[in-house]
Every structure is written in structure tokens, then in C-alpha cells.
Amino acid sequence: MTVLTNRLNTETGSMLKREGGTITQAEKERFGQSKMIRYVSGIDQMIYPIAFIKNKIPMAKRSIVCSYTKEGRAPIHTELNLNQYVLKGLREKISVGHSTEYHDSKISLFSAQKGKCAISGEEFADAEHVAVWLKVPRALGGFERYKNMVLIHKKYLILLQELPQAVIKDLIKTLNITKKMLVKINSLREQANLSAII
Known part of the structure; x- marks a missing residue:
């Protein structure tokens, strides 16, 4: 002073x-x-x-994690704990007619969803089982962007199409759809402007 x-x-x-x-x-x-x-x-x-004047040291931040060094990135990738076989399959499987952003978003979503289906929560066993669903379809003005995409198992794709209720009821029994899964399916159907499954 x-x-x-x-x-x-x-x-x-x-x-x-x-x-x-x-x-x-x-x-x-x-x-x-x-x-x-x-x-x-x-x-x-x-x-x-x-x-x-007081300051606090950030307690949750680990000093070994750093995006700029090889050693700093290693803990990030080891904690992802993803099925490397499926991840490799997704990287190598390039769909014709889709943008680079689409493929990057697909791999990012796989990581964000921890390698699991958005509907059932089961882990993907093979890259061939992974299907990308656009929440808002292209026909309704949707884009192939990360926010508009979700990864689901291919066997659930048929439930996200306009079908008679009787056929859908049979599919629900065949695929062993629970109430929790049905809520997620109906949410995706409503975003795609389809009627909800009753």
C-alpha cells in the first residue's frame, strides 16, 4: 500500500x-x-x-493429459475403450455419395456413443451392423451433420419406416423391443415426421 x-x-x-x-x-x-x-x-x-485475491488450482485436470504431445494423447485414447475391430471397419468402409464430414461424424459418433447402439445400448460386434440414421431426413431438409446423426443397429432400421401398425407390432415382438427402446424409437420417428408406434 x-x-x-x-x-x-x-x-x-x-x-x-x-x-x-x-x-x-x-x-x-x-x-x-x-x-x-x-x-x-x-x-x-x-x-x-x-x-x-484468491485462486484455485483445477483439481480434476490431470497434468499428463495434453492434446499436443504423443504421450499426452495416449491416456485419452486408452480410456475410450472401444472395439478397435469395429472402429477400423468404420474407418475403411467408405460409402459412395456421402461427404467427408459424414464419415468423420460417423467415427466421432461411434466414439461418443461408446461403440453402442443408440436404441438398444448393445455394443456393435461388426462394422456391417452399424447404420447411420439422420434424425431429420434429407427429404425434410436435414443435413449429414454430427448433430443430425445417430448410430443404430441395422436390424432396427425397419422400425423407422412408414409401415402398417400390424407389421410394426409383429416386428416389435420379433426384435424384443422394450418400453425404454420404444420411447427412443418413437423419438426418432417423430423427428423424421413419422407417426409414433402405439
Whole structure:
């Protein structure tokens, strides 16, 4: 405080004053208890008391994880715990007529869904079983973007098409669809502008 006071002293008096400018709610919460609050006269800018300035070390961040080094990326990839056989199959299986973003999003979704079907939650055993479903189809103005895509097992694709209710009921019994799965299927059907399964 002495250094600041000495440097801000002028012939007419100190440039620091005890009362002055407005204090925001955040400043009041952090520094309101301090008796060392001073304001720069003329601009009424608050000078924060050093004793009341606190910082926290981020506890959840591990120092070994780093996106820029090979050693730092290793823990990220080991914790993904994905079926490498299926992941390799998805990388190598290029569908003609789709964009690069589509293929990148497909691999990202596989990682985000932890290698599991969005409807049943079962792990994909083979890349051939993986089907990409556009929540909003192209016909309704949907795009092949990450936010509009979901990975499901191929056997559930037939339930996401417009079929008579009797046929759908038989398929539900054949595929052993639970109520929880039916809620997810109906959600995807509604986004695709299809009637819900009753």
C-alpha cells in the first residue's frame, strides 16, 4: 500500500481515496469484507486488495493429459475403450455419395456413443451392423451433420419406416423391443415426421 500511495501522491494530495466509485455485485462478494479497498480518484476505479485475491488450482485436470504431445494423447485414447475391430471397419468402409464430414461424424459418433447402439445400448460386434440414421431426413431438409446423426443397429432400421401398425407390432415382438427402446424409437420417428408406434 505504501508503494502505491507514494507513487500516486501528487502536490495536491493522494490519488487514492477510501470512498468512491461504484462496486459491482461480483466485486462486493469477493472484496466487500476488506477494509483496504481504495479507489483511484478521477476515474473511481477500484484497486483490489492483494490479500483478498484468491485462486484455485483445477483439481480434476490431470497434468499428463495434453492434446499436443504423443504421450499426452495416449491416456485419452486408452480410456475410450472401444472395439478397435469395429472402429477400423468404420474407418475403411467408405460409402459412395456421402461427404467427408459424414464419415468423420460417423467415427466421432461411434466414439461418443461408446461403440453402442443408440436404441438398444448393445455394443456393435461388426462394422456391417452399424447404420447411420439422420434424425431429420434429407427429404425434410436435414443435413449429414454430427448433430443430425445417430448410430443404430441395422436390424432396427425397419422400425423407422412408414409401415402398417400390424407389421410394426409383429416386428416389435420379433426384435424384443422394450418400453425404454420404444420411447427412443418413437423419438426418432417423430423427428423424421413419422407417426409414433402405439
